[in-house]
Structures are given as structure tokens and as C-alpha cells.
Amino acid sequence: MLTLLLGSTHGWAQVCTGSLGDPVFTFDFGSGNEMKFPTTGYSFRGGSCPDDGQYSISKTETGCHDDTWHKVLKDHTGNDGYMMVINADAVAGKEFFSKETTIEGTNLGALCENTTYEFSAYILNLIKAGQFGFIEPKITFIIQTTTGEIIKQSDPTDIPPTGNPDGWEKYGVYFTTPPGVTTVVVKMVNNAPGGAGNDFLLDDIAFRACGPVVKAGIAGDVSVTQTNLCAGNSKTYTIKAEQPAGYANAKYQWQQNLNNGQGWKDMAGEESLSLTLDFPAGKPVGTYQYRLGVAEGGNIQSLNCRVYSNTVTIDITAYPDPPQLLPLNVCEGDPFTLTAAGGATYKWTGPNLPETSENPLVIANAGAGMQGRYTVEVISAAGCSTFRYVDVTVNQKPVIQLSNANPAVCGGDGVTISAFATDAKTYSWFPVSGLSNPNIANPVASPDVSTQYTVTVTANNGCVSTGMVLVTVKDRPVASAGEDKKIFEGQSVTLEGKVSGSVLNYTWSPPDFLDDPHSLTPVATPPVNKTYTLTVTSDNDCGIAESSVFIRVYNKLVLPSTFTPNNDGVNDILNIEALQTYPESIITIYTRDGKQVFRSKGYSKPWDGKFNGSPLPAGTYYYVIDLKNDTPTRSGWVMLMR
Template sequence: MIVLQGVIYSRFNSFLCIGVSKKIYFWWLDVFLFSKPLMRFTPVKLFLLILLAFAFTHAQVNAQAVVCNGSLGDPVFKLDFGSGQGYGAPLGNDVTDFTYIQGCPEDGQYTIVNTTNINVNNGYGNCHPEGWQVVTHDHTGNTNGYMMLVNASQDPKKFFTYKISAGTLCQNTKYEFSAWVFNLIFQAHAGPGVHEPDITFVITNANGEKTTYDTGEIPASSDPEDWRRYSMLFSTGSGNNEITIEMINNEPGLNGNDLMLDDIQFRPCGPTMPVGFSDIATNMPQDVCVGETKNFTLVSSVGNDYTDTRLQWQKLNPNGNWDDLPGATGAQLPVSVTNSTPIGAYEYRLAAADGNNINSPTCRTYSQSLTIRVNAYPDKPSIIAPPVCEGDALTLTATPGAIRYEWTGPGVTEANKAQNPLVIDNASAVDIGDYQVTVFSVGDCSRTSDKLHAVVNLKPVITVNAPPPICKGSATIISADAADAKSYSWLPVTGLSDPAAKSPAAKPAETTTYTVTVTTNEGCTATKQVTVTVMPVPEASISPQKKIFEGQSVVLDAQTQYADTYLWSPAEGLDDPTKKNPIASPTDDITYTLKASSGIGCGSVSVSVFVRVYKKIVIPTTFSPNGDGLNDYWDIEALSTYPESTMNVFSRSGQKVYTSTGYDKPWNGAYKGYVLPSGTYYYVIDLKNGAPLLSGWVFIVH
């Protein structure tokens, strides 16, 4: 029972194409067929359900939403509501029984306009701004294109009817019907309680046979360009081919269900008709240069949709109309372009129809067009290439312009051969030579320029002298030389006798790098640098004191400038007294003095450093304070030489048992006048000279 209920609901939903709400019918089904009070199964009810399911399943003809998958003909009927300013003319009463209004339509009203910004209260503004989008043009983008603006009636009903008289459509022909629809409701306002447009298209032929298509709910959008195209296929039979198209709004008004309608049209739908040049895969435009002769064969592959398929090739005339080519009724069409064919584009297409319908333009369907273009040759190009200097960009420009360029010459590479202008960066002598360019118009029609010799002038090669260092206050000569030199220019000018001279005298106050720019007679320049090193009086520094333990070494790390000879005194304990930073290993305190001198006679300077040599500390690990006169004291060798040192001794339990500053009198192993018992004790010694703490243990033996 539940499955049968679902079948009936599904078929009923697609079958309802009259102006009664689907919700009313579903209520009727629920109450009289599926409500709990009547759910008791009976043979009569089963028979009624099967009858309903069968009827709904077979009542709809070709209800699927389809588009023509083959070829289409030119529109044989098109209703786009016209175009203009202000309001369009009302539709006839035979088209709609909605009320026409020149203003913002309310429920059950419509208007013909090119925008929703229409006259509201003697002014202009958007219709129903609380819920409608602003639409400023028809679906083609035409701001003057009229559209039918429909404000749905409170109850679902038919809102559009149009009869197409006999003779407009052909007999025994399949057509594609289509219409453009726009949901006026803001997407933000869509949701529960808001009705989206849901339209059923019904096409009825002269025999009363119907073909229907339900769009389903047309979704709301935030995009005012979101026009949607809905289409369906139907076929005419033999005899009277008069048809009527009806549009039924399946949803109620009041809250939503408002729409725009545009471009209703019928086009013949026929078989697939791929066409091409020699084979159907080659369908891009073919090019011929004017004056050439070339032959083409236009081929086709037509599907088997028709009982009696007939063909007709056409050619587009200069007025934009398609002319039948006499006798061109086969699957192939030979086309010749001769040397006398004028420049222009020549388009061809194939028409197909069933039997004698081929004689009626409204019955035909058409392939895509094939184009043969006869193209003019470009003007002969010329090349402009001013001389440049080595290292600069060599630029060759071809005139007039063209679609494509192909250069030849010494500096042409795969990367730049199609450029215009042709730019050769960092040009050199290898780029000097003859260049030509071939230019191409549409269809690769080409012409080649005369040769042009490109010139790259070489930069000057400069040699400079490198003067030796000078003492501050002295002068030296700097000089530069280059072949074909026209001028010299030195920078900075500070300390120079003549910045424009080839060899000026230089007397800078400090070390200075001079840059000379040499210009040749062709205007090419190059630069080179020369440095004048000024040696001031030597400078030296060193920390005034070093500390080491007896037996250790230290580096005398003097810092110097402008000195190149060194002598330390005294030489005692030094590994090399002539080094800038010798290693010192003295056995006693000593003062070393460095004399740093300039090797070119710019003076000398002296600095001194005191090296403090701490005596080595020897710490015994045991003593016996038993009064026998032997080893009665903890005698730490050389500790007395550290008068600021501190020492602390601790028992195993961490109790401090001895402390001292300096060590003029060795420890006798007593604590508060009592001799400590035998055992291990721990010490920490701080020499107070920056050295690490000394720690360890000592054993008292009795």
C-alpha cells in the first residue's frame, strides 16, 4: 500500500497541469485513500488505486525535460515581447486572463517592461523591493528588451496561452520548444512558506494530444543575471499541425511565485549533422591567400532520424542570408577558390529535412557553418634599428604591424624570433650583422622585408694603473688609457688635480676609490676603478691585563690598523716577538710592550699589557692533626699567594667546620677548639680572581 501510494504521488505530481493546487489533490488522496479511518484494505479500494496509478502513468506524453541533441533549425516561431522605452503593449485576452497594468503588478496582474525599476507612485523604483530582485534588462542583455512580468495569482492557474496556426510548423517534424524564465524572489527571502515558481508547459496539437514538461521549482538566486532556459521536445504528425502552448503556474501566489518570462521559440530538431573539410573532425576555418587556387571538399555525416533524409548545401550571401546551392544535395560539396576569388569570408552549411520538407525553410535543420577565408597579403615590412653600444639592448622594429613575425639574423633565437620589436638584451659583437623579418597576415599570408645591417658599437677597453699606498698628506698619480677615447671623467673629484684629465694627481685625505668613465667617439662608455690607499699613523690597542696560572699560556691579542711590522719586548716567554699576536708563557708576573710600525714610513705606536701569573695551587688529600709533629696541618701550597681567597670546609652531614679568608695559617683540623674525628671532609675554595671554584675532599687521620 505504501509503495502504491508513492507511485500515485509521483505520477500525480507530474500529471497536474491544470490550474488546481497539487496540495489540494494530495489532501484528497490522503483523506479518501490513505487516511487511517479508511485504511482498511478492500478489493474495491485496491482496484481504485491500481486504476489511478495506471491512469497517471499513461496520461503524460514526453514529459521529460529534454533538449535537442541533434541539429537545430532557424526559429520558426519566436515571441520576445518586442523592445522599446516604457511599457510594452498588453497581450490579447486570448493569451492571458491576468490583468495588464502599467505599473507594479499585484497578485493576478502582469505588465510588459524592460526593467523592474518601473513607475511606482508616480516615481521610479523597484517593484516590491522587500522581496524582488532588480532586473535591468532581458536575458540577452538588451536594456530595451521587453519581458513579461507576472505576479502570480493567489491560486495556481494557467497564465499564458498562445495558438500557433496551421502552416507555421511542418508536418512529421520534431521541434524543440524553449522559454527563458527568471525567479524574481531574492534568494535571502526563499525558504519555508515562500513559493518558488513551478511551471508546467503544455503543448496540445490539433488532435488534442498533449506533451507536457514541468520545470519543478525554479530556484531563487542572489544573481540578477540568473535567467534559466527550459525546453522540451515534441513532434507534429501528419495533417493539421496547429498547436497551442500553455503555461500553468503550479504554485499559489501571495508569498513568492513571481517571475519574468522572455524569448519563447520553436525550432526544428533533426539528426546530428557534423560537417568538416575532408573529414568531419576538421571544422575550423580554412585560410587561403588572395591569388592562390585551392580546392576543398566539404563532407558531412547525417544521423538516421528521418525516414527519407534529404540534404541541401547553402552559402551565405553578402546580405547575410543563406542561399541554396543549385544541385548541391549530396553528403559532400566540392568548393574551389581560384586566383580571382576576392578577399573575404565564405560560409557554407548543410540543411536536412524529411522528404519534401526539404523544400520548406521552416522544416529544415542546419549544421554548423564551415568558413573559407580568402586573406590579403600584408604590406611589405621595413625595419628600424638604431645603432647601440655593446651591453645595451639592440631593438629592431618592423612596420607596419602584422599578426605574426618571424625574424632571421645573428642575434635571433627560438625565444625571440617571433617578437616585434625584436629585442636583443646585452648586445655584443656577435649580434652585428644582417637581419630580415617575414610578417604574416590572417591565413599565414606572408611578405619579407629587405635586409638591414644592425650595428653594435663596442665599448672602450680601459687600463688603469694601481698606485702603491701613500702616507696621509702625500700625493700620487692615477691614470687611465683606452683606444678611441674621446673624453675621461673621474669621480669623486675630491683630492684630484683635474677630474677630466687622463692622468690626474690624487691627494685624498683617506683611502678613496676613484671611478673613471671613458666615452668613445661613437658615444659608448665604460668605467673602471682605481683605489688610492692612504695609510695614516698606525693604531694599536690591547686589554691592559692578562691572568694565567703558572704553567699556562696566553695569546697577546693586540688589535692594530695601518701597521705592517711588529716587535714585542721583552722577548722572554714569547714564541715569536715579531708576530702581531704571539703566545706568552711567562713564569712570573711580567709587562710586555708592542711597537707597531708602518712599513712605508708613516710612523709607529706602542701599547703594553701586564700578565699576572698565579702560582699553582697544590691541595693535599690527607693530614693527621695528632700532635706528633708530622703532617699536623692541612698545608695547601701557594694558597697564601691569594690573600683575598675564601675557603669553607664541611662535614659529611653538610655542617660547616672551617672557614677562612686568605690562608696565612694552615688549618689544624679543629672545630671550636676541638680536634675533629677521623673521616672525610669536603672543601670549596674561591680564589677571587675569576678562576673556577676549587672543590674536593680531604681525609683527617688520627
């Protein structure tokens, strides 16, 4: 029988590959704030870094020998539990775990004779993989009688290093109790010495019955081990188990575990390979689990001597209670979304809508044919269904009529733009710049530049439409006659006219003394002060523009080249013709070496060739004349002769 139901892993570690019973005992070193201490030949050390020949009880292993040991953040099961940290004794063969299989609190044996059991533990080599020169743990599992006789002993087996700090592995041994033996002592011994290496973690030690594989399933199909029944329905189920091999006189006992919390209990009278279950309509919602216990002959009466089949589960599932769906109003052409909740899957149907499992249900474009009632089947993970409904109303969007849709105006002018829609509630124009009122149907638009206005119309049903009006702004003509000019009598000046905008033609007026009145830059030679006006006519019916320029014509100065201040009544003064017409002008006269000999404002008294009342010698003198009218200063020389 053993060759059929038991197997080997790691080459040496004999562990059960058949069905297992509930543990006769487990030892997990505690959890939470409570530690469990083993019976061991090693000495205890608090913390998590034992020395050779010591052990610790710890939840993590992160602070010892970081260069060689794994950082282990949890025990084997990861349930806030403790594990045993073992640093091998220098002397090989030291026992690090021992326990007797008596009923807890008594000296009575907990086992059945002639029954196969598995003794196992989860072990992790603390030395990181890829390092050399370290000793590997070499563990022996020993089963012996209470008087010390060995019943079974595994070969000493290396616990290889791993690169995974969560790489726990199950190791163990199986054996059959001899006749008359109901209590054994189980031990684990480290057969390698300590020193460099041989450091490991131990957790979840277990001792339980082991037997041939027992398979059960619904209606005899061992591949079907779970089913669902919706609350309020009734059904009869038959669970069948396959005949297990290897028993001389197999006996059976069905157990049930109701709602995952009451524990496994024998079902009275259910002692065959088949179990029939009636689930009436009023059976409470919950999880109902079943399994078949198997043992040899009278051993079936002891829970410690049975092995069990796989668990078969029947879930009575409540119908989903999804929230109600509120009616939905949408606008034609808009998308809308319908969302159900409370289920694992969904099935939607509706007007012109094939059945779909999409949820949320997204309709990209609402049409008139999509109005009506939509139905969703809300399905739980167990397949129980509840239906919900939602009514969708598709409203028509307002139809906008635009008057004067694309007007053109001259810059600075305004134009009325208008929109109309039946059942309109509000109008809103954008952008608002240049509008007299953006919230009425027919504002006046006076934009500075061509602008496209968008009107948004909201109907009383809440639906919205938009329309667009382009207001084109035509350029008005712009004229610039340039800056005012100043010249002396007899001079000419070029006018600096400029035009912009939509220009048809331009002209200067009056045309007097202009070489070309139809040029933007004519040459003007007025003999007296003159104002010229540049007139520009548009070519887009946006009127005319005018700009004027004033030409100031100053009297021409005439300076003699010589004068003879000798009191003969002829040419006795420096007579500068027309200088007296510039009352703000200043004339200064200098000698050849730069000495000032005369200065006058307005030249009301001409220079008589004297300096401080004394006649100056004949020679060349230099003058500078500043007319104080923004014209360039004039300079030159005059010859004084005696």
C-alpha cells in the first residue's frame, strides 16, 4: 500500500502524496504576542541572532549576518507568527526538536495501531545561495517508541541553500505504527556540525494520518468539487467518492462544515461512499462543505486515524440587490452611459440594442430609435440574477436659424447678428468682445477685427445646439501726410505721405506748387506758408480719410561778403537782409582766433565793425546765426575793410 500512496521528494524526504487526516498535533511556535517553546537540546537566546548551539523564537530574521544570511520578513504561513531560528551546535547529532504523541493533557496515546502517519516540518536554509565553504544542515527525522526503540528514521538529508528568502520547503518521514503502539516520540536531529553555516529556520511541524488518495465530487465527477444554488431554490445533490485502494476493510464517515466556522462534524448514519443532500427552498444563505473520512476497520471511530477526501462545497448564494436605476434624459446626438452595480457580470438589452455584457453601457450617439426601456440582468459570481430597468428619453436639440449669417462692416461700425430657435430658453454668444450683450438673441457686434461668433442655444428641455456667425471687418482707409516741414523762401521739400487699408486712390490739395499731386511723396516749393491735405478714397465702400501737413516758409537771409565801416555813409554796417524778421534769432561774430566781438538777439541794431565802441581792424570775421526755429544754424565769414 505504501508504494501506492506515498512518494519521495528531495531524493530522501519521504512525505505523503496521498490523502491526509487532520493533524494529531501541529507546532508553529506561536503568533501575536504568545511564543511557543519546543522541547530541544539547544539553549534559548532572546532576539533573533543565536550563537552556535542556540535557538531563538522570532517573527523575522533581518539583523544577523547580512552578508551571508537571508533577510526573512515573515514565518512560513505569514500570519504574524513565530518561527524557530537554529544555529547548529559545534557537535553534530544534537536533537533540536522532540514531542510525544499523547492526547493533550494526558498520558494516553493519540494514535491507532497499524496506521500510517506523516511527520513533517517546513525548513529554510538561512545561507544565501551561491556562496561556498558553508556547511549545509543535515536533518534526520526519527520516530521511536516511548521506551526508545526506533520505529523509523530517515536518512540524514542536506537542506540545500536557495536564492529565495521565502523558499520554505516541506521535509518529513512517514511510518506505520506497529501493533499495540498508540504513542510515539518524534524527533529532529541535526547531523552536521555548526561553525561556518548550518543555520536554518523551522516552522509548522505537523503529525497526521496518511493514506491512499480519496477523491470525491458532485454526482461522482471528482473534477466537480464546487457548485452554487441561488437562495429560494431547491435542489438535491449527490456527492460520491471513488473507492480508495489499499484498504483491507475500509470504513467511511461523511463530515460537514457549515458556513466555514462551525468546524468539521460527523454526519450521523452517513457511512457509505455516497452522500445525498436535500437543499429545500428555505435553506439559509451560506457555504456548506462536505468531505469523506476513511480508515481501516474500527479505526474510523478515531479522528486521529482517518484520512479525508478533498472538500466538496455547495454555496447557497443570495440574489444580488443592485441599486435602482433612475430615468435618464439625453439629447439627440449626444453620448450617454448606463451603469449597473452589485453584480459580477451584467447583460444589457434595450431598443435597437443587441444583448451585451458591457458595463458601464456606453451609447456614443443617441438617436430617436434609442428611446425606451433598457433592461440589465445583474448576475452574481454564483450565477444568481436580479433585473433592473431604466427608461431613457431622447430629446431633440434646438434648431437654430441665423439671420445675416456672415455680415461685413467697416472698421468701427456695428452690425446686428441674430439667432432664433423654437423653445429656446437662453442664448449665449462667444467671444463676448465687441458685443453689446452676449446673452440675448440679437446683439450688436462691433469687433475690431474679423471675428467668428458662436451662439449656444439652450432649450427648455436642457438640450443645447450651437451656430456660428462670421463678422468680417473691412479696413477703413488711413492717411498720413507726415510731419510738418520748415523751409526757407525758394527752397523745396519732399512730402512724406503714407496710406494703408483698402485704397482706391489718393491726391494732395491744393495742387499749387506741387510737382505731382497724385504722388504720395510730391516735391513742394511754396513761396509762403502752406497747408497741404492728403485725401484717400477706399475701394470697399468704407469712405475717405484725410491728413494735413503744414509747411512753414521762412524769409531768405542775404548776407554781404564785405562791408566798410568808415563813416562815409555807404556800406557802414553789416546789413543782413530779412534777419530782423526773426526776433528770437541770435547772431554771434568772432575774430579769426575765436574771440567774440559781437552778439545780438533779433538784430535790431546791426554790427558797425566796432568792439566795445572801438573800431576793429580790417580783416576776416566769422559769424554764426541761430534763428531759433529748429532750422540748422548758419555760419560763414565777412570781410571788414577800412
